[in-house]
Amino acid sequence: MRKPKMILFDYAHTLAWEPDADFLRGEMAVFTLVKDNPRQVTPEEAARLGTELFLSARDCRHSGWELHEHQYLRLKYDLLGLTFTLPLNELEKLLWTAACPGELMPGAADMLAQLRARGIRTGVISNLGWSGEALADRLQRLLPEHAFEFVIASSDYGVRKPDPLIFRAALAKAGLPPEDVWFCGDQVEADVLGAQAAGIFPVWYEETSIPNGFARKNAGLTIPGEHLHIHHWRELIDALD
Numbered sequence: 001m002r003k004p005k006m007i008l009f010d011y012a013h014t015l016a017w018e019p020d021a022d023f024l025r026g027e028m029a030v031f032t033l034v035k036d037n038p039r040q041v042t043p044e045e046a047a048r049l050g051t052e053l054f055l056s057a058r059d060c061r062h063s064g065w066e067l068h069e070h071q072y073l074r075l076k077y078d079l080l081g082l083t084f085t086l087p088l089n090e091l092e093k094l095l096w097t098a099a100c101p102g103e104l105m106p107g108a109a110d111m112l113a114q115l116r117a118r119g120i121r122t123g124v125i126s127n128l129g130w131s132g133e134a135l136a137d138r139l140q141r142l143l144p145e146h147a148f149e150f151v152i153a154s155s156d157y158g159v160r161k162p163d164p165l166i167f168r169a170a171l172a173k174a175g176l177p178p179e180d181v182w183f184c185g186d187q188v189e190a191d192v193l194g195a196q197a198a199g200i201f202p203v204w205y206e207e208t209s210i211p212n213g214f215a216r217k218n219a220g221l222t223i224p225g226e227h228l229h230i231h232h233w234r235e236l237i238d239a240l241d
Contacts, residue, residue, distance in 0.1 A: 001201060001226060003240065004120060006149075006174050010161075010185030011126035011135060013212045014205055015108050016142055018100040023047050026099030030091060036083040049076050054129070064163055066154040069096075069129045093134045104142055105207055111233035112146045118240065121149055125170050125183070127160045127190060128153040149174070161187075162194025171198070182228075184236070187214060188221040196225055203228045203236065 009015050027043035057067050070088050132153035150173050154160045178199030185191025186205050195202040
């Protein structure tokens with residue numbers, strides 16, 4: 001374990017989580033900005049179609065590829081004959097925020113403040129259908145005192161963790177060799193093993209006080225090689241010190 005010049009983070013259940021997600025609530029917010037609705041489509045119909053489209057792409061995601069939220073939105077709203085007074089990128093942010101605004105994971109803000117004090121650079125790599133622009137806006141809203149150097153969403157790159165290509169893209173943006181970088185995430189396969197495959201030191205962040213429906217994916221997986229396993233962000237700072 002070598003002290004890093006930069007630490008990269010996953011988003012969901014690492015920096016923040018999304019309790020009480022309700023995409024009907026999101027569509028209801030979006031429908032306040034409808035420009036044309038010739039078929040008198042309802043928010044309920046839009047929410048059902050959005051779920052169907054997302055579920056239909058499961059095989060794509062499981063194969064390691066990512067579709068972009070703008071593709072889902074364009075297809076959904078064109079199928080329904082809807083137009084809006086906002087451009088697609090702003091519509092996306094409104095939908096996501098209204099559906100699930102997100103909350104910080106315990107201690108995340110304090111941990112990032114500690115990294116700033118130590119001069120350690122930070123960035124984000126997330127498996128996410130939402131755009132990197134929307135994710136960057138969300139992180140700025142949740143963490144107004146912190147500025148990540150870059151935010152990478154798999155939707156903008158087409159590949160998902162654990163593909164080492166997305167980690168290598170982050171290293172190229174950072175201008176650092178892998179041995180100078182750590183990666184923190186909650187998923188063993190995507191985050192820990194993915195980082196290892198790219199030569200990055202992995203930190204498995206397993207916060208058990210926050211419900212995590214994806215934690216079951218970690219069952220039965222082992223982590224070969226050197227890594228750090230923590231349950232609270234103060235343990236990361238302790239390890240750095």
